[in-house]
Every structure is written in C-alpha cells, then in structure tokens.
Amino acid sequence: MNQDNIGLLPLFDDDECTPSLVILHAPGDETQVVAVYLHRKWWSVDEVLKTSSKFRSGLVVVGSIMERIVLFLMSQIVFGFLERTPGEHLYFSPHPMKEFAKIFWQDGEAVGFYTIKKKGTLCNRWTGQSYLLPVLDNVFVRMQWRRKGLALQMLEDFCSSFPKEEVVGLSYPMSASMHEVCRKYLQIHQEQRDRLYEVESPGDWSQRRNVWLKLQLNHHPTNSEAHESEQLGMLEDRRDRGAERGLMRDRM
Structure with missing residues (x-):
C-alpha cells in the first residue's frame, strides 16, 4: 500500500464542499477498488454492503451517512465497475446529498x-x-440478485408511494x-x-411518452440501439461518463 493506490472519491454531486471517501485500488488500475477506509479501518466493498441490523430488510429509505456510503458504493463502484454488464455504456452520476433513495436489503x-x-x-444546478411530477430516476439490482x-418490486413501491399523483414518470432514456x-x-x-x-426533465406534457402505448407500438430500444442513442448525445446530464474523466477526482 502506498500513495499511488490510495485515492479520494467525492460522495455527493453537489456544489458545496462535499465529504470524500478514502479508497484503496489495485496498483495501476483505478477502476479496481479493493477496500474502503471507514472508522479507522480498511473494509472490502462486500463487507460495507452488509448489515447486522434486523431493521434493514426489504426497501428502506436512505437516511444515515452510512446508508449514503452504501448507496454510493453500489452506484459508483459496483454498477460502475465491479458488476458491469458486457456492452453497458451508461454510468450513474454521484447522487446529490439530499436525493431521495431506497436501498433494497435482503438477507x-x-x-x-x-x-x-x-x-x-430542481432538474439540475444550472437552470x-x-x-x-415524481420521477423514478435510477434503478439498480446487483448481478447475483437479478x-x-x-x-x-421497486417499480411497484415507487408507483404506490404517490397515490395522489395522477401521473408518475420514469427517466428518459429507459x-x-x-x-x-x-x-x-x-x-x-x-x-x-x-x-x-417516460419523461425528459422537467416533464411537461410535450416531454412525456406513455409507457404502455410505447410498448404496444414496440418503440423501445434494444441494447445496441441504446448504445447508438448514447453516441448521439441523447443521454441525460444525470448519467455521467465517469470512466472518461477518470474515477479519481483527487489524489492523496
């Protein structure tokens, strides 16, 4: 272990000063995160994603800083690198500190x-x-549990969470x-x-497409078409090409 394989990752996508996570990566490969430094100790990613709390079962609203770290690890490390589907070209941006989220805990x-x-x-910090309307933005299930x-279940939970809303959305592109x-x-x-x-932000009627009608008309992308749309720059600001700009934002 040396300075060359230790780095800092900002936890949140916010303008204000954000706390960072100290990580250990494989020598010469910043995408292979080996451990995370928490409570004055190094932990593997798998260890951090486990809990002994009996209250963490099923879908649980993210509240504590530790749950924010778990959310970050799943979106940026697990989805971002450790369990990427072959041919996957999307990346999640780090979530804002106050982003509403639920983690699915099982066993x-x-x-x-x-x-x-x-x-x-706010759709973003530039406008x-x-x-x-409420919009389901990111959904992720780890490979072993797919x-x-x-x-x-997560889609059902989202839709049932807003019973008074006539319309709810899913972020484009699905x-x-x-x-x-x-x-x-x-x-x-x-x-x-x-x-x-399916909606584009901010979600007025000209930016909405009924999902059921779209399915009936077979207007949904294959994986290759989704890749083509990315190449045309149709991905939202919320999904970031983290690999292109480098995983490490700061170095120790």
Missing part, C-alpha cells in the same frame, strides 16, 4: 436501490427548472431491461397504464 446485504426526483426538485423480481420490467408491471396493474410515462 443482511444491500442488493439494489432506486432513486427519485421528487416533484418540485431554475423543477420536476413537474431475475428475481426485485426491480419489479433501458431495454427496464422496458421489460414495465411490461410485467403494467400487465399486472392494468389500472396504471394511463399513469406511467
């Missing part, structure tokens, strides 16, 4: 998460526009796998077919 381990842009939340219905999750959800919950929309 004492963090196995997934989702984040929401609440109605009235004064705010979201006009194809077990967890993404479907992946091919998310289209399939939506198909299953809307086949089960037919009453939601007029309520669920």
Whole structure:
C-alpha cells in the first residue's frame, strides 16, 4: 500500500464542499477498488454492503451517512465497475446529498436501490427548472440478485408511494431491461397504464411518452440501439461518463 493506490472519491454531486471517501485500488488500475477506509479501518466493498441490523430488510429509505456510503458504493463502484454488464455504456452520476433513495436489503446485504426526483426538485444546478411530477430516476439490482423480481418490486413501491399523483414518470432514456420490467408491471396493474410515462426533465406534457402505448407500438430500444442513442448525445446530464474523466477526482 502506498500513495499511488490510495485515492479520494467525492460522495455527493453537489456544489458545496462535499465529504470524500478514502479508497484503496489495485496498483495501476483505478477502476479496481479493493477496500474502503471507514472508522479507522480498511473494509472490502462486500463487507460495507452488509448489515447486522434486523431493521434493514426489504426497501428502506436512505437516511444515515452510512446508508449514503452504501448507496454510493453500489452506484459508483459496483454498477460502475465491479458488476458491469458486457456492452453497458451508461454510468450513474454521484447522487446529490439530499436525493431521495431506497436501498433494497435482503438477507443482511444491500442488493439494489432506486432513486427519485421528487416533484418540485430542481432538474439540475444550472437552470431554475423543477420536476413537474415524481420521477423514478435510477434503478439498480446487483448481478447475483437479478431475475428475481426485485426491480419489479421497486417499480411497484415507487408507483404506490404517490397515490395522489395522477401521473408518475420514469427517466428518459429507459433501458431495454427496464422496458421489460414495465411490461410485467403494467400487465399486472392494468389500472396504471394511463399513469406511467417516460419523461425528459422537467416533464411537461410535450416531454412525456406513455409507457404502455410505447410498448404496444414496440418503440423501445434494444441494447445496441441504446448504445447508438448514447453516441448521439441523447443521454441525460444525470448519467455521467465517469470512466472518461477518470474515477479519481483527487489524489492523496
């Protein structure tokens, strides 16, 4: 261990001074995070993603700084590098400090998460526009727990969390796998077919596409088409090409 394989990662995507996480990466490869320094001790990523709390089961709202660290590790390290799907070209930006999120805990381990842009939340820090409806922004399930219905449970939880909203949204662009999750959800919950929309921020009616209608017209992307849309610059500001600008923001 030396200065060359220790780095700092900012935890939040905020203008204000943000705390950083001290990480240890493999020599010569900043993408291979080996350990995280917490409570004066080095921990593997897998160790940090586990809990002994009996209250952490199912979907739990992120509240504590430790839960924020778990969310960061899943979005930036696990999804970003350790469990990337071959051919995947999307990256999650670090979430703002006050971003609403839920972590899916199962058998004492963090196995997934989702984040929401609440109605009235600023779209970004460069404009004064705010979201006009609640939007499911990021959804992630770790590789070992995929194809077990967890993404479907998260979508159901999101939609049921806003019973007074006539319309709820999913951030554009939706992946091919998310289209399939939506198909299953809307086949089960037919009453939601007029309520669920794919939206671009801030989400006025000209920026909304009904998900069920889109599925019926087969207007959903394959993985290769999603990659092409990225090359055309159609990805949102919230998804960042972290690999291109380098994982390490600061060096010790």
